[in-house]
Amino acid sequence: MSTPPGSAIITHLHDEGFEAAVLEGAFNAVDPGVRPDAVVRPRTEAGVVAAVRQAAAAGQRIAVRSGGHSWVASSVRDGGILIDLGELDGIRLHPESMTAVVGPAARGAQISPLLEAAGLAFPVGHCGDPGIGGFLLGGGLGVNWGGWKPSAFSIRSLRIVTADGEALTASATENPDLFWLARGSGPGFAGIVTSIELELRPLPGAIQVTTWRFPIDDLPTVSAWIVAASPRLPANVEVSLVTAGSQRPGGLGDDDPHPLVVGVAATVFAADEDEARAALAPLGDGPSATSGGALPRASGAVTVLDHLPPTFARLSELHVPVDATYPRGARYLADTFWFAGDLAEATKPLAALMRTAPSGRSYVLSGMPANGAGAQLLIPGEAAYGMHDTTLFIVYVVWDDPADDAANRAWLDEVAEALLPTSTGHFLSEADIRAHPERVQGCFRAVDWSRIQQLTHRYDPAGLFHGFPTARPPER
Ligand SMILES: Cc1cc2nc3c(=O)[nH]c(=O)nc-3n(C[C@H](O)[C@H](O)[C@H](O)COP(=O)(O)OP(=O)(O)OC[C@H]3O[C@@H](n4cnc5c(N)ncnc54)[C@H](O)[C@@H]3O)c2cc1C
Incomplete structure (x- = not known):
């Protein structure tokens, strides 16, 4: 060539x-x-x-x-x-129209400081480093995804090079089928996105983070606390629960008296401090805190290993602690599981599974988008990304030595075997789709999956693009 x-x-x-x-x-x-x-x-x-x-x-x-x-x-x-x-990593802000045009290789960590300086925001990824191109094509589970929806729903238009070598614009009014397909079909997308026009939002005046950490034995109580608080938490509060091992960032390694922990982080995206305080109030001071009966309480006492009270954070820095959990140069497997049940139901098998993890750096991130209203968050059929349920687990397997590949793969298989019977689907961008191509279909509502296949055939009839990864190269 x-x-x-x-x-x-x-x-x-x-x-x-x-x-x-x-x-x-x-x-x-x-x-x-x-x-x-x-x-x-x-x-x-x-x-x-x-x-x-x-x-x-x-x-x-x-x-x-x-x-x-x-x-x-x-x-x-x-x-x-x-x-x-x-x-193609350019970033151009247009504050007057509350839009930005970004190249697909621009990173969230590059975009958010520029937005922040202009008093603007976008649901960038929780991690700062993925390319915005692949992140948005997969739907994009970004910051405040319960309040702002998955990030692909904040795309105004895209420039796309199609399989016949034409460059065109796709939006709600121009080439709407390609626009639909580009918002969720991820690595199966039948085209090349060369730039993306983002719809921006006003920068929330009070982004605050509060965190807790507990021993893993407290997982049932901690999950029950979050579930009890969730109906009263507004959608602009994002709660995540992490079960992690002794090699976690900030952990004490082999000397850790609590090698397995449950971490809870709640981030609120509010207009001001009063709104932030009111929004976080349903979480009280923690699972066993006394609240005069006004706040939900889970039964049983827990051991709070550490707690950070609500603290102001910058949009541009939210990714920093998240990035620390994905060390550069490490070996990874990831997989995802949606559940119709709530966090307390879904986390039941987790403590036992974490105890068998060969790597102390592996962890499971879980949460309920829109605090339990995830299944109703999206308009069905609005975009290819549409598989949404009550609770999402993302399993990250993290290790260094190639000699440990088989043990870590076996652990992920064990986790998947335990979770699949109750799982209702997967999240495409972080699902184990190379080893399990059958997961791809489970990332979409059935009706959307049919439409993806039809549109892929229409826009790339000769199969010029490789499309979804497969375990073995397909015959041409
Ligand atoms: C450390 C880490 C943290 C992550 N955190 C999050 C998170 O918080 N939220 C979330 O939703 N996801 C997250 N992800 C998943 C991530 O969004 C997806 O893996 C995404 O595909 C990465 O985009 P990329 O452009 O960097 O990837 P790439 O590997 O470059 O692209 C992945 C695939 O997407 C397609 N693609 C990418 N760009 C284009 C384009 N311009 N045109 C056409 N097709 C294209 C291609 O098929 C490509 O093979 C994370 C991943 C990692 C590794």
């Missing part, structure tokens, strides 16, 4: 630097074991158009990368061209 106009670099298999071009841009250190034939890094949308046309003419399939944060390295595929959009 010759260098398409507007491309910064093209690297071929066996060239010096090829391995780095493929692997260094992928966050997960686990090597998927396949390679494309070449990597192209376009500098402009015209460069993307040229690369798509050349690949199509040469009969080569295309994989796409924005920020390289797919857990399953879905941009690394067997054969064909990897179009790496790393150069």
